[in-house]
Amino acid sequence: MKKNGVLIFFYLISIFSIEAQSSTWDIVKQMGRGINLGNTLSAPTEGNWAPIVYEQYFTDVAIEGFSNVRIPIDFFGTRTSGNTTQWSTQADSSGDYDGDVTDFLVSVAYLDRIETVANWSLDRGLYTVIDFHGADLKAEFLNSFNSESASFTHPTSAKRAADLMKFKSIWIQIANRLKTHPSSLIFEVVNEPYFEVSAQDMDIINLAIIEAIRSTGGNNLTRPIIITGGTLTSYQAPTAIGAEVLNSDTNLIASFHYYIPFNFTSSSTSNNNDFNWGTPNDKSMVNTHFNSVKTWSETNNIPITLGEFGADNEGGYNYQTGVYGDNGGPVNSDRVEYHRFIAEQAINRGFSFSAWCSGNKSNKTIHLRTDNPDTSNADNGVWVEDVKNALLADGVWPECYGPTAGQLILNSDFECGITSNWSFTTLGSAVATISENASSVFSGSSSARIQVTASDTYNKVILSNIDYQQDLTNKKITIGCYAKSPSSGASFKLRIKSTDNITNTYFTASPAFSLTSSYDYYSFEYVVSPTTTNVQVQVLMGENVGVYFLDAFDVSIQNTLGINTNSLEPELLLYPNPVKDKLCLKSFKNILSVKIYDVLGHVILDQKSTPCLVVSTLYKGVYFLQVEFEDGKILIKKIIKK
Numbered sequence: 001m002k003k004n005g006v007l008i009f010f011y012l013i014s015i016f017s018i019e020a021q022s023s024t025w026d027i028v029k030q031m032g033r034g035i036n037l038g039n040t041l042s043a044p045t046e047g048n049w050a051p052i053v054y055e056q057y058f059t060d061v062a063i064e065g066f067s068n069v070r071i072p073i074d075f076f077g078t079r080t081s082g083n084t085t086q087w088s089t090q091a092d093s094s095g096d097y098d099g100d101v102t103d104f105l106v107s108v109a110y111l112d113r114i115e116t117v118a119n120w121s122l123d124r125g126l127y128t129v130i131d132f133h134g135a136d137l138k139a140e141f142l143n144s145f146n147s148e149s150a151s152f153t154h155p156t157s158a159k160r161a162a163d164l165m166k167f168k169s170i171w172i173q174i175a176n177r178l179k180t181h182p183s184s185l186i187f188e189v190v191n192e193p194y195f196e197v198s199a200q201d202m203d204i205i206n207l208a209i210i211e212a213i214r215s216t217g218g219n220n221l222t223r224p225i226i227i228t229g230g231t232l233t234s235y236q237a238p239t240a241i242g243a244e245v246l247n248s249d250t251n252l253i254a255s256f257h258y259y260i261p262f263n264f265t266s267s268s269t270s271n272n273n274d275f276n277w278g279t280p281n282d283k284s285m286v287n288t289h290f291n292s293v294k295t296w297s298e299t300n301n302i303p304i305t306l307g308e309f310g311a312d313n314e315g316g317y318n319y320q321t322g323v324y325g326d327n328g329g330p331v332n333s334d335r336v337e338y339h340r341f342i343a344e345q346a347i348n349r350g351f352s353f354s355a356w357c358s359g360n361k362s363n364k365t366i367h368l369r370t371d372n373p374d375t376s377n378a379d380n381g382v383w384v385e386d387v388k389n390a391l392l393a394d395g396v397w398p399e400c401y402g403p404t405a406g407q408l409i410l411n412s413d414f415e416c417g418i419t420s421n422w423s424f425t426t427l428g429s430a431v432a433t434i435s436e437n438a439s440s441v442f443s444g445s446s447s448a449r450i451q452v453t454a455s456d457t458y459n460k461v462i463l464s465n466i467d468y469q470q471d472l473t474n475k476k477i478t479i480g481c482y483a484k485s486p487s488s489g490a491s492f493k494l495r496i497k498s499t500d501n502i503t504n505t506y507f508t509a510s511p512a513f514s515l516t517s518s519y520d521y522y523s524f525e526y527v528v529s530p531t532t533t534n535v536q537v538q539v540l541m542g543e544n545v546g547v548y549f550l551d552a553f554d555v556s557i558q559n560t561l562g563i564n565t566n567s568l569e570p571e572l573l574l575y576p577n578p579v580k581d582k583l584c585l586k587s588f589k590n591i592l593s594v595k596i597y598d599v600l601g602h603v604i605l606d607q608k609s610t611p612c613l614v615v616s617t618l619y620k621g622v623y624f625l626q627v628e629f630e631d632g633k634i635l636i637k638k639i640i641k642k
Contacts, residue, residue, distance in 0.1 A: 074134025
C-alpha cells in the first residue's frame with residue numbers, strides 16, 4: 001500500500017508540473033539535468049550490453065536531483081516484422097514499391113516493456129525521452145543512406161521508399177501506444193543520424209516522423225519532439241536542419257551530442273591515449289562550440305538539449321570486474337572536471353542535458369544499476385559519486401534564456417540588467433534617470449529604480465518592453481508588476497501600445513496607481529482589438545517627481561470567453577532553485593498555505609503563506625512544494641535542495 005501511495009504521489013506531481021508548461025523553452029528548462037539509460041532497452045536483449053533496469057533506478061535518479069532520463073530503444077532487428085530487402089536498391093525504382101504502414105508490426109512485448117519503464121520514470125516526476133537508437137537501427141536503416149556502406153540504397157530506389165515506410169510505421173505504433181501520456185514524455189526521432197545521413201535526407205525523415213506522430217492525435221498533437229540534422233557532426237548537427245523542418249511545427253527541440261576531444265573522452269580504447277583534460281584552451285574550445293549552438297538556437301527560436309556527453313571511466317576501470325583497462329583511460333580528476341564543466345556550460349546557456357551512462361558493464365559509468373531487488377547488493381555502490389556530484393554542481397540557468405518570440409515581457413525581474421529588452425524614454429519637459437538597483441528588490445537580486453526630477457505628464461517618462469507579435473485574436477491581456485515609492489504622492493500607470501493591420505498605433509492606459517513605501521501588486525486588463533497585430537507593455541511615470549521602484553512583471557493572456565489559453569508568466573515563481581538555505585515564493589495571487597513533501601510523500605513542512613521558507617535543515621535531494629491559493633487552486637513544484 002505504501003508503494004502504491006508513493007507512485008500515486010509522483011503521478012500527481014507529474015500532472016501538476018506539466019500543467020505549468022507553456023512552450024518547448026519552458027520544457028527544456030524543466031528538463032534541466034539528466035542521465036541516459038544507455039545500452040539497456042536498445043540492446044538486442046535487455047541485459048546484454050548493460051544491466052537490466054529496475055524501478056528503483058528511477059527513484060535513485062529523482063532523489064539525487066536529476067530531472068530527466070533519456071531512454072534509448074531500437075525496434076529494428078527481430079522486434080518489427082516486415083522485410084524490405086525484397087525491394088530494388090537501384091535508382092528510379094521507387095514506383096515499384098506498393099506497400100504501406102500496415103506491412104510492419106512491432107513487438108507488443110517490447111512495446112509493453114518500453115511503456116512500463118517509461119511509466120516508472122514519469123511516475124517520479126522525471127521528464128522522459130524515448131530515443132530511437134541502437135545497432136540494428138544503424139545496420140538496417142541509417143547505413144542505407146551512406147554511399148560508402150555496403151547497405152547503401154539509392155535515394156530513388158524502391159527499397160529506400162520501403163525503409164522509410166517501415167521507420168514511419170514503427171513510430172506510428174509507438175505514438176499510438178503512448179498518446180495519452182503527459183507531455184513530460186518526449187519523443188526523439190533518431191539518434192546520431194549525422195554520421196550516415198545527408199542533411200537533405202534527414203530533413204525528409206524529420207518531416208515524415210513529425211507528421212506521423214502528430215497524425216496519431218491525443219497528446220501527440222502537441223507533444224515535444226526532439227530533432228537533429230544530417231551530415232554535420234556533434235555540436236554542428238542542429239545547424240544542418242532545414243528551414244522547412246524548423247517551420248513545420250511549434251513544439252520542436254533540437255539536440256546535439258558532445259564527446260570532444262575524442263582522444264580524451266574515449267581514451268580507454270587502444271587508438272586514443274590522451275588521459276588529461278582541463279587546460280584553458282580545452283575549456284575555451286567548449287565555450288566556442290557551445291556559443292555557436294546558442295546563437296543558432298536563438299536565431300531559429302528552437303531550444304536545445306544536449307542529448308549525450310561524457311568521458312570514459314578512470315583508467316578504463318570496469319565496475320563489473322573491478323579491473324582497470326589494458327589501454328588506460330582518463331585521469332579521474334580530469335574526468336570529473338570534464339563532466340562538471342560540460343554540465344555547467346550547458347545549463348549556463350539554457351540547454352538541458354542527459355549525460356551518457358551505460359551502467360557497470362560499460363566504459364562510461366555514472367550509475368552502476370546494482371538495484372536488483374533479488375540480490376543482496378541492491379542498495380550498495382549505486383553511484384560513481386564524484387561524477388554524479390559534478391553533474392549536479394552549480395550552474396546558473398540564464399535569466400534571459402531563449403529568443404523574444406512567444407513572450408510578451410522579457411527580463412521581467414530586471415535580472416539581466418535594466419537595458420536588456422527594456423527601453424527608457426523621457427519627453428517634453430520631464431527629466432528622469434533609470435538605474436539598476438540591488439538594495440531594494442521584491443524578488444531576485446535586481447529591480448529598476450527610476451528617479452523623476454522634473455515632471456510633465458504621465459506619458460513623458462516611459463519604460464517600454466519588446467514588441468509582441470503573436471496571434472492575439474479574441475484575447476484579453478492582464479499585465480501586472482510590483483512597485484513602490486518612498487516619495488509622497490508618487491503614482492504611475494500601466495499602458496498597452498498596440499498596432500493594427502494597417503499600421504495605426506493606439507495607446508490604452510490603466511487608471512493612475514498611487515504608490516506606498518512598500519511593494520504592492522498592481523495590474524491592468526486590456527481586451528485586444530480583432531485587427532491588432534502586435535502589442536507592447538509600457539510603464540508611465542512622468543506626472544510626479546519622486547523615486548520609483550519596479551520589479552517582478554507578469555503577464556497572462558486569456559480568450560475573451562474567460563478560458564486561460566496561454567499563461568506567459570507563472571502563477572508561482574520560486575527562487576533560488578536549486579536552493580541551499582532559503583526558498584522564496586512570488587505570486588500575483590494570494591497564497592493560503594505551503595507544504596513541502598519528500599519523495600515518499602511525507603509532509604515535512606506545513607505552514608501559512610510566507611515570502612520565504614527556511615530549508616537549510618533539509619537533507620540534499622529532491623522535494624515537492626505544494627502551494628494552495630485563496631481561489632482554491634493547488635500547484636505542486638519540484639525543488640532541489642543543495
